[in-house]
Amino acid sequence: MRRRKRKQAQAGDYSRKHCTNGGRPVSETPHLTFDIDQPGMSKGHLVVPKGADCEALPLPVFSLNKGEGPRLLITGGCHGNELEGPIVARRLIDWLPEAQTCGRVIVVPVLNPPAVQAWSRNTVVDGLNLNRVFPGRADGSVTERIADAVSRLLLPMADIVFDLHSFGPNWDLPPSSTTHPIADADLMAKTVRMAEAFKFPMTLVWEHHDTSGMFDMLAHSQGKVFVCAELGGGTVGSEALAIYEVGVHNALIALGLVEGKAERPAFRQHKSNQTLETRSSDELKSPARGIFEPRCSVLDEVKQGDLIGILHPMDSLSANSIDLRASTTSIVCAIRSGAHVDVNEVVALLARPQSLKIYGG
Numbered sequence: 001m002r003r004r005k006r007k008q009a010q011a012g013d014y015s016r017k018h019c020t021n022g023g024r025p026v027s028e029t030p031h032l033t034f035d036i037d038q039p040g041m042s043k044g045h046l047v048v049p050k051g052a053d054c055e056a057l058p059l060p061v062f063s064l065n066k067g068e069g070p071r072l073l074i075t076g077g078c079h080g081n082e083l084e085g086p087i088v089a090r091r092l093i094d095w096l097p098e099a100q101t102c103g104r105v106i107v108v109p110v111l112n113p114p115a116v117q118a119w120s121r122n123t124v125v126d127g128l129n130l131n132r133v134f135p136g137r138a139d140g141s142v143t144e145r146i147a148d149a150v151s152r153l154l155l156p157m158a159d160i161v162f163d164l165h166s167f168g169p170n171w172d173l174p175p176s177s178t179t180h181p182i183a184d185a186d187l188m189a190k191t192v193r194m195a196e197a198f199k200f201p202m203t204l205v206w207e208h209h210d211t212s213g214m215f216d217m218l219a220h221s222q223g224k225v226f227v228c229a230e231l232g233g234g235t236v237g238s239e240a241l242a243i244y245e246v247g248v249h250n251a252l253i254a255l256g257l258v259e260g261k262a263e264r265p266a267f268r269q270h271k272s273n274q275t276l277e278t279r280s281s282d283e284l285k286s287p288a289r290g291i292f293e294p295r296c297s298v299l300d301e302v303k304q305g306d307l308i309g310i311l312h313p314m315d316s317l318s319a320n321s322i323d324l325r326a327s328t329t330s331i332v333c334a335i336r337s338g339a340h341v342d343v344n345e346v347v348a349l350l351a352r353p354q355s356l357k358i359y360g361g
């Protein structure tokens, strides 16, 4: 078969017609439509090839290249119902080209356009969670092809990754920088220091069992520093966005990519930065099906027996509401808000001050 010369994908308006390339020819391998190594600001697309389920996806990519220095990748829109990340990433493109003094920053505001357009955590086309399929598969479904393109073409260009998430619409969580425990003690220490540099109200070392296929696990396995930024609260609001942006700015200062003095943003009267850890055993789960009523707020300190929330069974005429109490002294780091939950669903994450030595060795 005669191969046609690869055509550059055009900057199409795919906001209205997701998963289509408008009938243009597509390449069979993921590729960039521009020279990402040229000095200064350049932009183009990372083209995720078409497959049986979906046409090629052009993801907008912005490259800010100021020579020697840290190599940072910033991504947003991994989960489609977490829109703070794409907004903060776009804002960054407005001021960073001027402010950046060295190094290389690659910004991808939206990793998963079909999910963002559908305001869906998972990709609607194949039902997959992008943050569980890394490093992806070239011949997989669209979510796997996105992960494959990012893993193969963008991740190798970075030593540090900031992945901008939110906790989703039915959780409350203070603006946080998070990491999972990492077996390599040096990388763990470096990652926690990087996470703390955001100066968010909470830095969280978060152990949970469902980490297979996560973007950060892949980056950590390659020795890269990877920090997730998270915030919760349901709707996108200007106060939370401002904190989010200050945090990212603080982290860029800490890396030496921009000059300036870090600020500590205030959050609901708190002006502290706590580094906490939460483990799978700290998850407070619902004892029954029903509506969860929170009875405490994030960053509250609770003692053994303190009321965290109440579970109201709704499909029974006789079942009583059930108090959910703290089993030990802890800090509330995340709590469900406005949710009908099933039995055994997590309704709160409790935490304690983090001690690095636990993960050492």
Ligand SMILES: [Zn+2]
Residues within 6 Å of the ligand: 078, 079, 082, 165, 166, 167
């Ligand atoms: Zn997310």
